[in-house]
Amino acid sequence: MRPVARSAIAAGLVLLVSQSGAAEEADQGAQLASTCASCHRLDGGGTIIPSIIGLGEERLTNALLAYRASQSPNHIMHAIALSLNDEEIASVARYVAAQGK
């Protein structure tokens, strides 16, 4: 096999792998976001409990990190955030942020 063809195949593989990586991250985000939906209406409606739609990835990430760090002001969000590792916080924040667009 010619080197050019081989590297083209390799590049294709890399692309495939990264695409499926992104798809997998989105699926992880979707599954994690199902937990959010038990308390936060994800259609932009709802009362009293704040909406998480339209907040943006950075704000969601920072909020989850802050909730994970402290029991105050909300022990429910503290328990939820404590169960998430960094990678999970990143995927759920990215996923929920993308839905608001």
Next chain:
Amino acid sequence: MKSWTRREFGRLTGAALLTALNQPKARGQAKARVVVIGGGIGGATVAKYLAATATAIEVTLVEPRQSYATCFFSNLYLAGLRPFESLSHGYEALAKQYGITVIHESAAAIHPAVKTVALNNGSKLSYDRLVVAPGIAFRDRALNGYDEAAMEIMPHAWNAGQQTRLLRQQLESMEDGGLFVLVAPPNPFRCPPAPYERASLVASYFQRRKPKAKILILDAKDSFNAQDLFQDAWNRHYPGMIEWLPAQFTGGVTAIDAKTRSVITEGATFKAAVANVIPAQMAGRLAQQAGLANQSGWCPVDPVTFESALQPGVHLVGDAIIGWDMPKSAFCANSQAKACAFAIAADLTGSARFPAHLFNTCYTYLAPDDAFSNAISFKPVDGKLKSVISFISKVEESSEVRRQAARAAEGWYDAFTHDVFG
């Protein structure tokens, strides 16, 4: 051109949030079939999440009732703080928005060996996977004299519906100064704080309308869920109105006499003006008949997939399962249902598997403007569901914090029922 209101637009973007998962196995094959029996919180949630995220699966929901009334928040109705209609949720959105086939029939029998469900109308449904969410049943002969006829005089009101309305009517027509007796069940039972929340909210109703009335709780246990929070609230809000007698004081409730509306313990007989008898419980009848329950009366499952330990290809969620540290609550049923739906989707369509996140969150009312909350996360450990992190409100919290929790609970009810039925 149609102009979109913010609400309608929100609904559209929200519908997009439950996006389809990648389902590599499913390409070019006939659709896999999942049948869900039971349209309570667990069953409806499994059906919705499968239909919305595993688009390669055809979902059928079998539920005889046209609508479901939630047990959670029914204590607010009993206290005259919420109309009964506000507890009721139909299946239209599950059918129309998510394409679930909803069959309003009872399941007569299941045949796991040939993977079929027989319905009461004589028809048969084939499945690749079956989910059974039968809720609870009352144990036979748990209390002498407490039969179907006695339930119409001394209601349990532990499945929301006609029984709940009956109890409300009785409380409304009770004279001031009457004794309301609440018989609290042994563990495990549906919604551990609920009998005590019921006593609290009925007390708030009595305080407003029948200030001389008394409440007596005859418990099958010697302690109960969040006891310090309840007893603190009873002293603060309803001094002298609620008396709780543990089993060690009474010897336990042994019989019911519906004719005299009396509750009989080992040592004494208590004649009630209104009695709410909540009997000992077990997994719903269908689970018993189908061999899904073990000798405990509850259903053993795999803590990751919620597949029955007794019948392969059949999954169970909600109050009927042996949940280990997970209590029998609507929130747990909803959380288990999502994990179960994603596990079934992974098996049937090849979608990716991730560690499940299981939670319980409950808001419990001590008075109309005083509620507490708890939050627990669970993980499968050594074949069991173990609690990992647990928080609960504290006795010394300010009344403002409690007022906020009572308001948050209303927002939660709206969002949660929307997550299940909307």
